[in-house]
Amino acid sequence: MSHDMSDDKLPEAHASEGHGDLAVAENPFADPGLPAHQPRRTDIDERAAKRAERQVSLMFVISMLATVGFIASYASIDADRIVYIFPLGHVSALNFALGMTLGVALFCIGAGAVHWARTLMSDVEMPAERHPIEADDEVRADVIEQFKTGAAESGFGRRKMIRNTMIGSMALVPLAGVVLLRDLGPLPEKKLIHTGWVEATANQPIRLINMNTDEPMKAEDISVGSLTFAKPGPSAQRPEGLQESDEDFQQAIAKDALMLIRLQPEDIKDDKSRQLGFEGVLAYSKICTHVGCPISLYEQQTHHALCPCHQSTFDLSDGARVIFGPAGHPLPQLKITTDADGFLVATEDFAEPVGPSFWERRA
Numbered sequence: 519m520s521h522d523m524s525d526d527k528l529p530e531a532h533a534s535e536g537h538g539d540l541a542v543a544e545n546p547f548a549d550p551g552l553p554a555h556q557p558r559r560t561d562i563d564e565r566a567a568k569r570a571e572r573q574v575s576l577m578f579v580i581s582m583l584a585t586v587g588f589i590a591s592y593a594s595i596d597a598d599r600i601v602y603i604f605p606l607g608h609v610s611a612l613n614f615a616l617g618m619t620l621g622v623a624l625f626c627i628g629a630g631a632v633h634w635a636r637t638l639m640s641d642v643e644m645p646a647e648r649h650p651i652e653a654d655d656e657v658r659a660d661v662i663e664q665f666k667t668g669a670a671e672s673g674f675g676r677r678k679m680i681r682n683t684m685i686g687s688m689a690l691v692p693l694a695g696v697v698l699l700r701d702l703g704p705l706p707e708k709k710l711i712h713t714g715w716v717e718a719t720a721n722q723p724i725r726l727i728n729m730n731t732d733e734p735m736k737a738e739d740i741s742v743g744s745l746t747f748a749k750p751g752p753s754a755q756r757p758e759g760l761q762e763s764d765e766d767f768q769q770a771i772a773k774d775a776l777m778l779i780r781l782q783p784e785d786i787k788d789d790k791s792r793q794l795g796f797e798g799v800l801a802y803s804k805i806c807t808h809v810g811c812p813i814s815l816y817e818q819q820t821h822h823a824l825c826p827c828h829q830s831t832f833d834l835s836d837g838a839r840v841i842f843g844p845a846g847h848p849l850p851q852l853k854i855t856t857d858a859d860g861f862l863v864a865t866e867d868f869a870e871p872v873g874p875s876f877w878e879r880r881a
């Protein structure tokens with residue numbers, strides 16, 4: 519391998535114009551320095567600078583319009599509408615409009631910033647000498663001075679049209695993300711607080727339906743020591759009662775499911791719990807108050823119900839008090855009685871939300 523160190527290969531011509539040490543044959547690795555600064559057209563022609571300013575502002579304005587277009591597209595274009603767009607073929611009109619408008623909004627902010635930096639901000643090269651990492655007071659003061667100089671040279675304060683349009687475009691573009699939150703669906707309103715039993719009243723009670731037999735139940739159908747699961751029977755909203763064929767069955771049963779036990783009245787420790795039940799039959803929510811697993815394990819000697827997910831244990835003889843595990847609340851209990859035909863019915867909803875604690879529960 520040969521090393522050609524002849525003088526005509528050294529960067530002497532550049533070094534003579536720059537700021538570094540002259541590179542000579544004795545020291546070919548010397549800093550060749552920077553080429554002489556060439557002013558841009560916008561540096562010497564105020565009309566060109568004004569034109570560039572308008573171009574930058576135009577891009578920020580286009581970004582603002584594109585963001586407004588994004589929101590308008592989201593609000594006005596049917597999600598099922600398909601259009602033909604060459605060369606993409608058949609595409610969702612909504613997705614295409616959202617993608618295009620958001621793309622243009624973001625692109626114009628970036629393009630405007632780049633154009634601003636390339637045409638109007640100072641482009642004078644300044645070599646930075648190496649220095650100890652820890653800055654002394656003098657260096658800090660110098661940095662602050664340079665920052666102020668940079669801010670002044672960027673024209674951020676002086677070129678108000680650019681500054682204002684840039685702030686406008688950057689303030690608007692996050693709205694695109696806010697609008698998309700609508701895709702999370704309608705607000706739950708009071709659905710998190712109530713269950714399917716909410717329609718039950720003293721005049722229009724809802725029967726408890728055995729989930730295995732799909733039949734209404736009487737108190738004598740439930741033997742002491744057994745565990746029975748129940749769901750809501752016919753109501754004004756569901757004349758057939760809750761059925762597996764219902765479109766929203768999974769969501770509904772995840773809140774409405776009941777766990778029925780029967781205790782000897784003297785074994786019920788909690789007075790309120792006894793009053794909510796009927797002749798020793800107690801109806802608790804089957805949904806664990808930790809993170810919502812369905813409870814299905816019952817120990818008849820101790821009257822403990824065990825959640826299989828994280829082993830929360832509830833004492834069903836004592837108002838479903840938590841005696842072990844991570845659950846933070848007792849299982850809600852449904853008030854039950856019987857109708858004129860002797861079937862078990864509910865006359866009101868649970869007094870508190872069922873399932874996992876969400877935010878601060880009300881009761």
Ligand code: FES
Binds near residue numbers: 808809810
């Ligand atoms: S869901 Fe029941 S203990 Fe965690």
